[in-house]
Amino acid sequence: MTQRRCWKLVRRPVGDIAPGDLELVQENLPDLAEGQFLLQIIYISLDPTNRIWMSDMEQYMPPVPLGAPMRAGVCGRVIASRKAGVAEGQIMAGLGEWADHMVTDGAMMSPLPSLPGVPLAASYGTLALVGPTAYFGLLDIGQPKPGETLVVSAAAGGVGQIVGQIGKIKGCHVIGIAGGRAKCDYVVNELGFDAAIDYKAEDVGAALDRLAPGGIDINFEQVGGPIMAAVMQRMKLFGRVPLCGLISTYNDVTPAEEPGFWTLMLMRRLTVRGFIVTDFAPRFAECGAALAGWMLAGQLKTRQDIRPGLENAVDAVKQLYSGGNFGKLLIEVAAP
Amino acid sequence: MTQRRCWKLVRRPVGDIAPGDLELVQENLPDLAEGQFLLQIIYISLDPTNRIWMSDMEQYMPPVPLGAPMRAGVCGRVIASRKAGVAEGQIMAGLGEWADHMVTDGAMMSPLPSLPGVPLAASYGTLALVGPTAYFGLLDIGQPKPGETLVVSAAAGGVGQIVGQIGKIKGCHVIGIAGGRAKCDYVVNELGFDAAIDYKAEDVGAALDRLAPGGIDINFEQVGGPIMAAVMQRMKLFGRVPLCGLISTYNDVTPAEEPGFWTLMLMRRLTVRGFIVTDFAPRFAECGAALAGWMLAGQLKTRQDIRPGLENAVDAVKQLYSGGNFGKLLIEVAAP
Structure with missing residues (x-):
């Protein structure tokens, strides 16, 4: 049985995110069922839309339910798999949670291509989302x-x-x-x-x-x-x-x-x-190829603002709304 | 020398159009120069945008200058022509003036097709503008x-x-x-x-x-x-x-x-x-063919609200802003 740390949304913020709106908990993960894999999360993507997901305003996905893990874009490494086509060691990216590990069926995830000479933070922080x-x-x-x-x-x-x-x-x-x-x-x-x-x-x-x-x-x-x-x-x-x-x-x-x-x-x-x-998901492959091509040709440079430590996710996400980040804001949960 | 009656914009309305903002004058028209024709105006189209043209707010064409004839969509009959390709008797429609006659080079006008069984007011009040x-x-x-x-x-x-x-x-x-x-x-x-x-x-x-x-x-x-x-x-x-x-x-x-x-x-x-x-002028032919086809097939009916008399143009145009018109609002200046 795997233990994990995970941020849960316990109260909808009113105005700025306040202490106690989210809570970092330790919990057991379930065993893998057929079709699932265990992901060790390396980077959590912090994005302006995270604040929308915490609220119950009209939005484009269901809000994060109270008591549930906070939703986020993540990338990580598969460390155990019972899903066909997903191998241990594979780097996957997609919708996940503010956590250090997660069990998922991968429905909202896809493999992240490795680009020669490009660090994982840069490829994730450019090709995804x-x-x-x-x-x-x-x-x-x-x-x-x-x-x-x-x-x-x-x-x-x-x-x-x-x-x-x-x-x-x-x-x-x-x-x-x-x-x-x-x-x-x-x-x-x-x-x-x-x-x-x-x-x-x-x-x-x-x-x-x-x-x-x-x-x-x-x-x-x-x-x-x-x-x-x-x-x-x-x-x-x-x-x-x-x-x-x-x-x-x-x-x-x-x-x-x-x-x-x-x-x-x-x-x-x-x-x-x-x-x-x-809205453009059916054309993500076209986009990924174009972005990767520009990156490898030196026409597209990106900067990531990497903050270490899952425990810092709440403080870090608040930076987005005051302009405190400089480049794509990521939480580094584990070494890449 | 042809005399005409024409509404001129003498003052920009403030709020609702007020008496004295426009003035109906009698004046001589110049003789036709080469490339011009004389149009007897039959219908003046009164449209919501007329009020914008009277103002000096930001807009999509130059405002009507003070002292100039009020601009309008019109259709009429050519009664004298020195323009190649434009014959006496031809019905033309396009941008004109609140007047009973006008001398024009026809740069902003084109022939209005005659549809069998369709009165001029209906073809003009549907196919144009x-x-x-x-x-x-x-x-x-x-x-x-x-x-x-x-x-x-x-x-x-x-x-x-x-x-x-x-x-x-x-x-x-x-x-x-x-x-x-x-x-x-x-x-x-x-x-x-x-x-x-x-x-x-x-x-x-x-x-x-x-x-x-x-x-x-x-x-x-x-x-x-x-x-x-x-x-x-x-x-x-x-x-x-x-x-x-x-x-x-x-x-x-x-x-x-x-x-x-x-x-x-x-x-x-x-x-x-x-x-x-x-904005769609290059495709007016496509549109005209489609609209005429639907009209002749009985799929497109339209109603015109026809007010006789050039002298009533100001009172009539004000109806647009209070919902006093019922159908496409036209001034009938001369019998069709």
């Missing part, structure tokens, strides 16, 4: 064309850093919005964005007027609030808005109903489309 | 599929009556929203909508819950305000919103910034796309 989110949101909804201007908020985060680089690959003029000089320097100097706006130090609207005087073709929207408003007001005719997230609102107790820009959407003939990465 | 608006908005943006639920506001108006009937042709469950029992009875009994909601007598949200308990796939949006809110809150996963107009806001002095439903758009993965019929 954030990479497909960036890829389908930008390419399918954003429809970037060479010479167009793309603005991406949360630019140094897990999704944003990839969106901007795919934008450059597609010939766009790419402007990132991020908090702090270090993140802005990173996306310009390391990732090749054309410019970055430090929303903590600059007026975003004035900076956009300076950096994109002709307006914005694509707003890859991740944050909502005043930053979204500044970008929306500068959209060009026939602009596109892949609506990926609204992180600035996720801790609101009663979310403000933000302005709709309806007249502007009509007059400038904008397209706004909300999406969730799993 | 409103028909293409309904056709492209519903088919290209709405992407209707058999069995889906379509809601159209301003259902007995010029565009709405056509949207609902194309929806039926495409196999949708069609719910119209209109003001008053007569309009509701018309769209159900005469046009074959599945149901109609009288927004002046019923709670729209409660009626939608009853008529579309499974939710709404397509919201053909024309009005904004509380009716839009009631529909948006009931959209289904992957719903589409062709954003055609926001008539409830056009007379606002300082338009209220209406709620954006951003969280709902994200969670339900909605697509909202603003459009103007001229």
Whole structure:
């Protein structure tokens, strides 16, 4: 019998996540049934949507039930298997739990390819969840064309850093919005964005007027609030808005109903489309091949913000909502 | 030298159109230059967007300059021509003026086909402007599929009556929203909508819950305000919103910034796309053929609300914003 440590959701947070909302427990795992395997979790992916799953607001999957393990993207190593086609030692990634081990039938998991010379944290932190989110949101909804201007908020985060680089690959003029000089320097100097706006130090609207005087073709929207408003007001005719997230609102107790820009959407003939990465699941293979190809060709670099220790998951996830992470936020539960 | 009567915009309306904002003047028309023709205007199309053109708000064409003839969709008969390919007696339709005659190079006009057994008011009031608006908005943006639920506001108006009937042709469950029992009875009994909601007598949200308990796939949006809110809150996963107009806001002095439903758009993965019929100009021939075919097959009926007399244009256009029209609103300037 395997023992594990696991975070359970014991109370729905009201506003910011508070001590006692989640509880780290020790428990026994059941023996493997036919068709199951035991996964030693190596990385837990912490994502803005985790806060949504903790709430009972309207959302795109069932909320995590009270008393249940906290849901998360994870990757890990199979250490015992009674599932055909899944071998010990295999690295699997998909939907899992805030835990150090889990027993699963793997219905929501798939093998993570190993890329030569690429650490597991980078391949997991690029090919899983954030990479497909960036890829389908930008390419399918954003429809970037060479010479167009793309603005991406949360630019140094897990999704944003990839969106901007795919934008450059597609010939766009790419402007990132991020908090702090270090993140802005990173996306310009390391990732090749054309410019970055430090929303903590600059007026975003004035900076956009300076950096994109002709307006914005694509707003890859991740944050909502005043930053979204500044970008929306500068959209060009026939602009596109892949609506990926609204992180600035996720801790609101009663979310403000933000302005709709309806007249502007009509007059400038904008397209706004909300999406969730799993909508594109049938095309994950296409996406994985493209992302891996760009990574191996040196066209796609990503940064992970790795925090060791399952016990730190709650403190770490809260960093997402204050911009405390720098790159894709991962909890390292076990050595890769 | 031809004399004409023409409405000029002398002052931008503040709120509702007021006496003195437009002025009916008598003036001489210039002689025809090479490449021009003289059109006797038969029908002037009065459309919600006219109020936008009178203002200097952000819009999709230049506002009508102060002192200039009021712009409108028109159709008329060529009574003199110095333009190659345009013959006397030809019926032309396109962008013109609130006037009884006009001299034009016809750059924004094209011949209006004559349909056997169809009065000019019906062919003009269907094939021009409103028909293409309904056709492209519903088919290209709405992407209707058999069995889906379509809601159209301003259902007995010029565009709405056509949207609902194309929806039926495409196999949708069609719910119209209109003001008053007569309009509701018309769209159900005469046009074959599945149901109609009288927004002046019923709670729209409660009626939608009853008529579309499974939710709404397509919201053909024309009005904004509380009716839009009631529909948006009931959209289904992957719903589409062709954003055609926001008539409830056009007379606002300082338009209220209406709620954006951003969280709902994200969670339900909605697509909202603003459009103007001229965006689809390269495909007007395709649309004209389809609309004419449906009309001749008896699948598309339309009603015109014809008001005689150029002098009544201002009083008539104001009816649009209070729901005083019933069908496509036209001014009859001369006998067809």
